[in-house]
Amino acid sequence: MDLKLKDAVVLVTGGSRGIGLAIAKGFANEGARVAICGRDPVRLAAAAAEIGGGAVGFQADLFKADDCRAVVEKTVAHFGRLDVLVNNASTNVDGTPASLEDATDAQVMERFMGKTMGAIRCTRTALPYLKKAGAGRVVNIGGSSARAVSRFRPGTGSGLPQGLGNAALANFTRHLAEEVAHDGIVVNIIHPSLTRTDRHIGRMERRAASAGITVEQAEAEVGKTFPIGRVPGPEDIVPLVLLLSSALAGAITGQAMAVDGGMGLAVQY
Ligand SMILES: NC(=O)c1ccc[n+]([C@@H]2O[C@H](COP(=O)([O-])OP(=O)(O)OC[C@H]3O[C@@H](n4cnc5c(N)ncnc54)[C@H](OP(=O)(O)O)[C@@H]3O)[C@@H](O)[C@H]2O)c1
Numbered sequence: 001m002d003l004k005l006k007d008a009v010v011l012v013t014g015g016s017r018g019i020g021l022a023i024a025k026g027f028a029n030e031g032a033r034v035a036i037c038g039r040d041p042v043r044l045a046a047a048a049a050e051i052g053g054g055a056v057g058f059q060a061d062l063f064k065a066d067d068c069r070a071v072v073e074k075t076v077a078h079f080g081r082l083d084v085l086v087n088n089a090s091t092n093v094d095g096t097p098a099s100l101e102d103a104t105d106a107q108v109m110e111r112f113m114g115k116t117m118g119a120i121r122c123t124r125t126a127l128p129y130l131k132k133a134g135a136g137r138v139v140n141i142g143g144s145s146a147r148a149v150s151r152f153r154p155g156t157g158s159g160l161p162q163g164l165g166n167a168a169l170a171n172f173t174r175h176l177a178e179e180v181a182h183d184g185i186v187v188n189i190i191h192p193s194l195t196r197t198d199r200h201i202g203r204m205e206r207r208a209a210s211a212g213i214t215v216e217q218a219e220a221e222v223g224k225t226f227p228i229g230r231v232p233g234p235e236d237i238v239p240l241v242l243l244l245s246s247a248l249a250g251a252i253t254g255q256a257m258a259v260d261g262g263m264g265l266a267v268q269y
Pocket residue numbers: 013014015016017018019020037038039040041043060061062063087088089090091092114115141142143144191192193194195196197198199
């Protein structure tokens with residue numbers, strides 16, 4: 001299938017590691033021109049080199065409104081247009097707060113401010129360019145915490161910040177899809193579940209410590225909980241992102257799809 005992404009200009013926020021890096025590489029393999037952003041300049045430069053194909057990295061802290069605006073403007077200034085925005089960047093709130101009883105307001109809102117608000121701000125700046133592109137695409141990377149809570153275990157922390165942020169991002173996705181459909185822009189959200197990124201090992205260490213087992217035992221236990229028999233990796237998310245970003249996805253909008261290895265049991269209409 002020709003996804004017709006050759007020469008498309010794509011901004012993947014937080015494309016310097018994990019799922020975002022895999023997505024950025026996926027676009028580059030399709031011949032797209034890719035921009036990524038992140039806070040760590042060293043990691044950004046290494047990622048841009050790894051992505052190849054003229055990929056460029058812009059330093060930005062998406063907690064800051066000015067940086068959200070700047071990263072979109074810099075992408076357009078560099079490549080001359082913008083066809084696809086992938087809102088992937090997220091602050092890491094794994095393990096915090098320890099419980100809701102002790103949660104500060106800042107902890108509760110951290111994922112919303114460090115992910116959802118960044119996505120909303122980047123999208124706002126991107127919209128005029130996506131409209132001009134004619135068939136603009138927005139793909140938001142949410143998380144299965146939008147749909148279900150994880151079993152709470154002392155020591156692993158509360159999932160509320162993730163849940164609030166991702167559920168709000170899904171709501172934003174549907175509102176935006178409604179508003180821009182007549183401009184030829186389609187907007188969708190993908191919900192990964194636990195994914196084997198760099199953060200995975202820390203999670204397994206916390207799980208092992210809280211259950212009094214080894215990290216290897218924790219890994220094996222977690223893998224078995226997935227119906228597909230393994231924890232999905234970043235590469236499992238890439239094909240759906242590419243499809244939803246392609247010219248072929250013109251009638252798919254406002255949808256939320258999980259890449260969760262069959263973990264979610266609810267029937268999602
Ligand atoms: N991994 C999972 O298990 C999982 C599960 C469900 C959903 N997700 C979602 O999938 C997406 C990617 O997750 P991941 O695990 O690949 O994340 P990750 O490995 O922690 O990478 C996050 C990326 O975002 C950037 N970033 C973080 N905070 C930022 C900020 N304030 N401003 C700009 N860039 C920022 C990071 O670069 P710097 O640190 O240099 O800024 C990095 O490039 C996130 O939206 C996450 O919520 C992940």
